[in-house]
Amino acid sequence: xxxxxxxxxxxxxxxxxxxxxxxxxxxxxxxxxxxxxxxxxxxxxxxxxxxxxxxxxxxxxxxxxxxxxxxxxxxxxxxxxxxxxxxxxxxxxxxxxxxxxxxxxxxxxxxxxxxxxxxxxxxxxxxxxxxxxxxxxxxxxxxxxxxxxxxxxxxxxxxxxxxxxxxxxxxxxxxxxxxxxxxxxxxxxxxxxxxxxxxxxxxxxxxxxxxx
Amino acid sequence: xxxxxxxxxxxxxxxxxxxxxxxxxxxxxxxxxxxxxxxxxxxxxxxxxxxxxxxxxxxxxxxxxxxxxxxxxxxxxxxxxxxxxxxxxxxxxxxxxxxxxxxxxxxxxxxxxxxxxxxxxxxxxxxxxxxxxxxxxxxxxxxxxxxxxxxxxxxxxxxxxxxxxxxxxxxxxxxxxxxxxxxxxxxxxxxxxxxxxxxxxxxxxxxxxxxxxxxxxxxxxxxxxxxxxxxxxxxxxxxxxxxxxxxxxx
Numbered sequence: 001x002x003x004x005x006x007x008x009x010x011x012x013x014x015x016x017x018x019x020x021x022x023x024x025x026x027x028x029x030x031x032x033x034x035x036x037x038x039x040x041x042x043x044x045x046x047x048x049x050x051x052x053x054x055x056x057x058x059x060x061x062x063x064x065x066x067x068x069x070x071x072x073x074x075x076x077x078x079x080x081x082x083x084x085x086x087x088x089x090x091x092x093x094x095x096x097x098x099x100x101x102x103x104x105x106x107x108x109x110x111x112x113x114x115x116x117x118x119x120x121x122x123x124x125x126x127x128x129x130x131x132x133x134x135x136x137x138x139x140x141x142x143x144x145x146x147x148x149x150x151x152x153x154x155x156x157x158x159x160x161x162x163x164x165x166x167x168x169x170x171x172x173x174x175x176x177x178x179x180x181x182x183x184x185x186x187x188x189x190x191x192x193x194x195x196x197x198x199x200x201x202x203x204x205x206x207x208x209x210x211x212x
Numbered sequence: 213x214x215x216x217x218x219x220x221x222x223x224x225x226x227x228x229x230x231x232x233x234x235x236x237x238x239x240x241x242x243x244x245x246x247x248x249x250x251x252x253x254x255x256x257x258x259x260x261x262x263x264x265x266x267x268x269x270x271x272x273x274x275x276x277x278x279x280x281x282x283x284x285x286x287x288x289x290x291x292x293x294x295x296x297x298x299x300x301x302x303x304x305x306x307x308x309x310x311x312x313x314x315x316x317x318x319x320x321x322x323x324x325x326x327x328x329x330x331x332x333x334x335x336x337x338x339x340x341x342x343x344x345x346x347x348x349x350x351x352x353x354x355x356x357x358x359x360x361x362x363x364x365x366x367x368x369x370x371x372x373x374x375x376x377x378x379x380x381x382x383x384x385x386x387x388x389x390x391x392x393x394x395x396x397x398x399x400x401x402x403x404x405x406x407x408x409x410x411x412x413x414x415x416x417x418x419x420x421x422x423x424x425x426x427x428x429x430x431x432x433x434x435x436x437x438x439x440x441x442x443x444x445x446x447x448x449x450x451x452x453x454x455x456x457x458x459x460x461x462x
Contacts, residue, residue, distance in 0.1 A: 059309060062306070062308055062309040066301060066302060066305045069277055069279065069305075070298065070301060072277070
């Protein structure tokens with residue numbers, strides 16, 4: 001199943017999304033791009049029905065560009081999120097788009113923001129968000145380890161923890177892509193995952209004697 | 213109830229479409245716009261209409277972006293231009309959505325011309341009272357300049373002008389055009405415009421389009437336009453001084 005995760009750093013956003021494209025029990029490709037660049041400082045990451053995902057996200061990207069051209073001014077992350085949510089809400093009772101999204105953006109005054117949206121058209125602004133089965137594993141991990149004001153290195157370390165967790169406990173897994181959204185632009189970060197043993201956590205990986 | 217299905221643009225006995233010709237008259241009343249194509253650059257220079265004292269000059273824009281790589285200037289009815297430009301912008305994005313490719317300059321020009329033609333052959337509508345100059349670089353790097361007019365015709369140009377006194381400007385361009393580098397092309401555009409417009413940054417607005425990797429679209433600031441005008445005037449003075457000195461030597 002598809003995993004999508006994002007969390008706020010000090011003044012940027014990290015987005016982790018799996019890059020597997022498959023159907024039923026077959027993995028068709030492992031380098032699928034599920035993140036769409038809306039403009040210089042906004043990313044739309046989507047998981048769900050692949051046809052719906054491409055169709056909906058490309059439509060959003062093109063309309064955001066049209067807005068920028070018409071008004072000579074880019075959409076704010078908040079405005080963009082509300083626009084996307086509106087489109088999802090309109091289509092749910094007509095021909096629903098089966099996509100779950102996270103909009104990650106950085107604005108000058110507001111700073112980094114994450115908008116979590118699902119295919120029914122509900123939306124929530126959050127500090128960290130996860131879509132898919134991965135949520136069952138990662139939300140608790142993030143609750144424990146996420147702090148406000150993380151640096152990029154700390155953020156990538158946290159991402160490694162998350163990927164490790166999925167690799168250890170999640171039935172289905174594959175390759176991931178990491179995107180870093182800043183005020184100046186978006187960049188893909190390679191997530192070098194050592195194939196070796198995960199950092200052992202005492203009491204989890206190694207037994208700790210129970211004090212009588 | 214009036215039915216809006218009767219055509220307004222109809223043929224005259226001698227084969228003219230008077231509404232289209234009247235639309236061209238409206239274009240001729242608009243402020244001048246000049247477009248020049250260079251080797252690696254495209255320049256649009258427009259006459260900045262004098263704004264009233266209390267009016268904000270930045271809201272009167274005659275050079276507009278159609279997409280990241282295409283820019284247009286127009287002459288004629290500003291409100292008509294707004295509608296047409298909006299349609300063109302939507303088409304540019306729609307094309308990108310369907311074909312995952314940016315429009316070529318010719319495609320978007322053809323589209324605009326098509327819209328203008330449709331309004332000369334539909335019921336209840338009048339033609340758009342604008343001519344446009346559309347510039348941009350195609351994906352293969354070729355610079356292109358096109359012009360459309362109210363009749364819906366379009367053609368490609370090396371340099372052209374539209375609006376008030378466009379004939380004078382075009383004649384100047386015909387005499388002096390050279391496929392040249394950036395500085396010379398900007399100078400030619402401004403010189404041509406200055407044939408019919410009072411010189412000074414208050415009256416001239418210049419936009420320069422380069423290939424995306426070389427900078428894309430840039431509006432010249434007041435200082436930059438001043439600098440160009442100053443250089444033109446210096447060269448003119450130097451020419452006149454050289455001409456008069458050679459005359460006196462004879």
